[in-house]
Amino acid sequence: MVLSELAARLNCAEYKNWVKAGHCLLLLRACLQGFVGREVIAFHRNLLAAVPGLGPRAACRGGSRCSPRARQFQPQCQVCAEWKREILSHHTNRNGDVHWGNCQPGRWPVDPWEVAKAFMPRGLADKRGPEDCDAVALLNLINSCDHFTVNRKKVTEVIKCRNEIMHSSEMKVSSVWLQEFQMKIQNFLNEFKNIPEIVEVYARIEELLTSDWAVHIPEEDQRDGSACGAGVYLSESQVNEIEMELLKEKLHEMYLQAEEQEVLPEETARRLELVREFLRDNEDLRNGLTDEMQRLDSFHVQPHKLNSGSSGGDT
C-alpha cells in the first residue's frame, strides 16, 4: 500500500467525513445482521403458523414457469400464488416496487431468507443470508416488512443518508451533514433499545463520528497499528479496507442504475469519469477495483447490450 496516497486523501476533511460515514454504515450493518437473521426466521415461522398450507410440505408445481423477473412475477402454481399473496399482505410497499426477481419462489416454503428478499431492493438474488447483505438491504427489509415494528420514518431517514453517501459523485460530505447523519442514526438505533448488540454499537458510532479519527501511519518502523490506546484509532490497512468496501458498493450501485436505465448513459459516463479521475491519483485503490471498473465500462462501450440482458450475473 502506498501510504502517502492514503495520507493525502485523509488530508481532505470532506473525504475523511465520507469514509467515516461509510464506516458507520458498516458498523450498522454488523449490528443489524444477527438481529435481522433471527427476526426473519421468526417471521417465516409466524407465516407458516398462520397459513399451514405454505409449509415445507407445500411444493411449487410450476417449475421454471414460476420464475420472477425483476418486478414481475406471475405465479403458475397454487403454492406460489398463495405465497405471493401472503408476502404482499405483509409488505408496506405493496402498491409500489416489489423486487420479485430477488427470490426463488420454489424455496419460499423452506427458506426464510428467500422470503425476506421480496422486501429488499433489487440485485440481491445471489445473497444467501444477512451476512451477505449491506446496510441498505437490511434497512429496506426492516422498512418494508410489517413484522418489524419501528417508526418507519426513522428508517427511511437513514436510508436517505446512505443513498447520499453512495451517490456523492465527489465522494465528500460536509461536517454539518455528518452531524445530521449521526442524529438520524441515533434516532434509528433508539428504536431497538431491547437489542443489546444494537444499543452497544451506538457508543462506537458516536465515538467514531466525534473523534478526529486518528489514523496511525507508521513511518520507517512497522509498529503494529492495532495496539492502540483511547479513542478511535485505525491502522492504515483498516482504513483502506473501509474505503475499498465503500467504493465497491458505490460502483455496484452505479452498475445497477445503469442496468435499470435509471440514469442516462451520458450521466453514467460522467460519474465514471469522476471516479476514474479520483483513482488515477490513488493507485492503492485503483488496483483493487479493476473488475468493477471494467464492468461499468462495458455499458459505456456497448450501451445496446443492456436490453439483451446477456450481461446479468445478478438474476
Ligand SMILES: [Zn+2]
Ligand atoms: Zn410455483
